[in-house]
Amino acid sequence: MATRALNFKMDEVDILDMKHVAGVFNMSITDLVKKAVREYVSELKSDPYYRLTANVEEASVEESEEILAEINNLCDDDISIVATKRFTL
Secondary structure, three states, X not given: OOOOOOOOOOOHHHHHHHHHHXXXXXXXXXXXXXXXXXXXXXXXXXXXXXXXXXXXXXXOHHHHHHHHHHHHOOOHHHHOOOOOOOOOX
C-alpha cells in the first residue's frame, strides 16, 4: 500500500496533549493519529446514515433529501437487527 503525507492544523494544546499521551505509550504521534482516525472512520461507517447512503453516488438533490428525511425519521427500533442469516458458499 502506498503511503502519502497529509498536512493539517490543530490547536497547540491538542498537539501537546497528543505528544504527552503518545510519549506515555512509547508511540509516535503519527501512530496515535492513524489509530484514532481508523477507529473513528470505522465508527462512522457503522452509522446507519453512512450504510444507507454510501452506495448512492449519483443521487439528485431531491433523492438525497428524501433519503435523509427517511433516515431522520428512524428510531432505534427501526434500525435494530432483528434477524441474522448466514450463507456459506
